[in-house]
Amino acid sequence: MSAELISSLTIFALAMFLGFELIGRVPTLLHTPLMSGTNAIHGIILVGAMLVAGSADSDLEKILAFVAIVFGTINVVGGFLVTDRMLDMFKRRPGREDGE
Amino acid sequence: MIPLALSQNTINLAYAVAAILLIVGIKRLSSPATARSGNIVAAVGMTIAVVVTFFSPAIDSYGLIVAGIAVGAVIGVASARLVRMTAMPQMVALFNGVGGGAAALIAVSEFHRLAPAAGHLDGEPLVGIMFSALIGSISFSGSMVAFAKLQELLPGRPLTFAGQQVVNALLFAATVAAGIAAGTTDDQIWIALLVAGALVFGVMLVLPIGGADMPVVISFLNAFTGLAAAATGFVLDNNALIIGGTLVGASGTLLTVLMGRAMNRSLANVLFGAFGSAPASTGPAAAQEGDGDGRMVREVTADDVAVMLAYANQVIVVPGYGLAVAQAQHATRELAEQLEARGVKVKYAIHPVAGRMPGHMNVLLAEANVPYPQLLDMEDANPEFPRSDVALVVGANDVTNPAARSNPESPIYGMPILDVDKATNVVVLKRSMKPGFAGIENELYYNPKTAMLFGDARASIEKLVAGVKAV
Numbered sequence: 001m002s003a004e005l006i007s008s009l010t011i012f013a014l015a016m017f018l019g020f021e022l023i024g025r026v027p028t029l030l031h032t033p034l035m036s037g038t039n040a041i042h043g044i045i046l047v048g049a050m051l052v053a054g055s056a057d058s059d060l061e062k063i064l065a066f067v068a069i070v071f072g073t074i075n076v077v078g079g080f081l082v083t084d085r086m087l088d089m090f091k092r093r094p095g096r097e098d099g100e
Numbered sequence: 101m102i103p104l105a106l107s108q109n110t111i112n113l114a115y116a117v118a119a120i121l122l123i124v125g126i127k128r129l130s131s132p133a134t135a136r137s138g139n140i141v142a143a144v145g146m147t148i149a150v151v152v153t154f155f156s157p158a159i160d161s162y163g164l165i166v167a168g169i170a171v172g173a174v175i176g177v178a179s180a181r182l183v184r185m186t187a188m189p190q191m192v193a194l195f196n197g198v199g200g201g202a203a204a205l206i207a208v209s210e211f212h213r214l215a216p217a218a219g220h221l222d223g224e225p226l227v228g229i230m231f232s233a234l235i236g237s238i239s240f241s242g243s244m245v246a247f248a249k250l251q252e253l254l255p256g257r258p259l260t261f262a263g264q265q266v267v268n269a270l271l272f273a274a275t276v277a278a279g280i281a282a283g284t285t286d287d288q289i290w291i292a293l294l295v296a297g298a299l300v301f302g303v304m305l306v307l308p309i310g311g312a313d314m315p316v317v318i319s320f321l322n323a324f325t326g327l328a329a330a331a332t333g334f335v336l337d338n339n340a341l342i343i344g345g346t347l348v349g350a351s352g353t354l355l356t357v358l359m360g361r362a363m364n365r366s367l368a369n370v371l372f373g374a375f376g377s378a379p380a381s382t383g384p385a386a387a388q389e390g391d392g393d394g395r396m397v398r399e400v401t402a403d404d405v406a407v408m409l410a411y412a413n414q415v416i417v418v419p420g421y422g423l424a425v426a427q428a429q430h431a432t433r434e435l436a437e438q439l440e441a442r443g444v445k446v447k448y449a450i451h452p453v454a455g456r457m458p459g460h461m462n463v464l465l466a467e468a469n470v471p472y473p474q475l476l477d478m479e480d481a482n483p484e485f486p487r488s489d490v491a492l493v494v495g496a497n498d499v500t501n502p503a504a505r506s507n508p509e510s511p512i513y514g515m516p517i518l519d520v521d522k523a524t525n526v527v528v529l530k531r532s533m534k535p536g537f538a539g540i541e542n543e544l545y546y547n548p549k550t551a552m553l554f555g556d557a558r559a560s561i562e563k564l565v566a567g568v569k570a571v
Contacts, residue, residue: 067205
């Protein structure tokens with residue numbers, strides 16, 4: 001195993017643990033917005049698509065990377081905007097400052 | 101390549117900042133008071149990660165990237181802005197699917213770039229490539245089926261055939277075998293077969309799952325896409341991808357479990373369970389025979405219901421997907437205001453999975469400015485039904501089905517429901533006698549207490565408003 005792989009695995013394990021801890025007691029009300037928000041976050045795949053596109057050699061790789069960038073951007077932009085729209089619905093509600 | 105290129109260390113530092121913002125964002129998203137800011141914090145983190153990637157020394161050309169982002173941004177903004185609130189669940193499925201698709205495309209592209217020149221790939225990138233191609237493709241096609249079911253392009257009921265699980269298992273094994281072949285031979289056809297097999301498997305995985313379980317499935321596929329992104333991070337040796345993807349993989353898995361728990365279902369039960377197996381296929385048929393036994397539903401007019409409501413002490417409104425499709429939330433609030441003006445107490449009982457997504461009803465009613473204290477969750481609502489004169493069920497079905505309490509044969513047996521049948525009278529607003537999203541008959545409608553008011557929910561409620569005014 002390379003040193004890079006070991007450090008990657010360490011980060012992976014810690015992030016896994018953190019992911020479970022983060023959303024411990026989320027109320028049902030927020031299940032959908034939370035799903036939608038985390039959905040936007042895996043749009044980070046866009047960064048990978050950009051890196052692949054930037055160093056693509058053949059036409060096939062360029063086409064694949066281009067579609068991946070389009071997909072990744074839809075994931076990020078659409079994901080965050082839809083989540084914001086959902087959460088926007090809650091904000092005008094009176095008397096809900098303190099949780100739940 | 102370009103003068104602006106930053107060092108890899110600077111970029112990694114920026115990725116670390118972005119990762120912290122994503123973590124803080126998820127944390128804030130899980131509490132009602134901070135949720136909106138959490139989404140914005142995460143979006144800022146994402147922006148930092150994307151912008152700093154532009155300055156990566158690994159990038160030689162920008163045309164493709166800029167064009168791709170421009171096209172994706174236009175599609176993303178348009179679809180997120182134009183979609184109606186009722187169609188949000190399928191949008192989430194769609195956005196999730198394209199994320200998985202991106203991971204699969206990256207895997208194939210990387211395989212193509214590394215494989216032919218270098219001969220056999222060494223193990224480390226190969227495992228990541230195969231994993232993200234497999235998981236990303238399943239997430240893509242599975243999400244598209246979920247989208248089609250929610251959009252009603254495909255029937256919401258489970259689509260099953262004999263021996264399905266055996267076929268699925270063989271398909272999955274063949275797909276994994278293609279992945280192994282792709283890694284050990286020079287022929288690129290195997291990676292194409294891996295992706296094709298995974299795409300078909302994704303379709304086969306979601307087809308037998310009933311529409312009512314779609315939120316859980318989307319959450320599950322969301323976690324899948326997260327893991328695919330993390331695997332891509334291993335391939336590209338990129339910490340932002342590993343951290344972002346893994347966070348979603350882990351929190352998405354936990355969220356899936358929590359959503360399943362709200363419906364009293366385990367994940368295995370949702371994926372391979374009751375809705376897809378034998379009892380479900382006999383369920384609707386048996387219920388139809390029940391109709392043949394001459395069970396009658398009682399139909400009433402809007403004026404009858406208006407009088408019943410106007411003279412009630414307490415009315416509980418039970419909103420469901422029918423309210424959402426008919427956009428009846430504003431009319432419903434108007435009806436509630438009319439009733440309150442006459443001294444009738446009005447409350448809303450929100451089942452955790454009413455509509456097509458948890459929280460769906462809260463969002464719609466909040467949009468219509470229904471006062472928050474009137475919204476009761478299931479635990480608070482159920483003790484109120486015996487004290488209520490009328491339970492007004494607006495387009496909700498499966499979440500009120502008493503079979504969940506009483507009939508162990510029912511596919512939804514054990515799911516916590518709203519006890520609307522404990523109210524003195526039950527009025528059900530519904531378009532037709534068609535079964536609900538789970539595809540099963542609702543015994544509530546044959547209860548002598550229950551009166552059916554057929555029609556579009558919004559049109560019916562508007563008639564009730566006029567009726568109450570006239571009383």
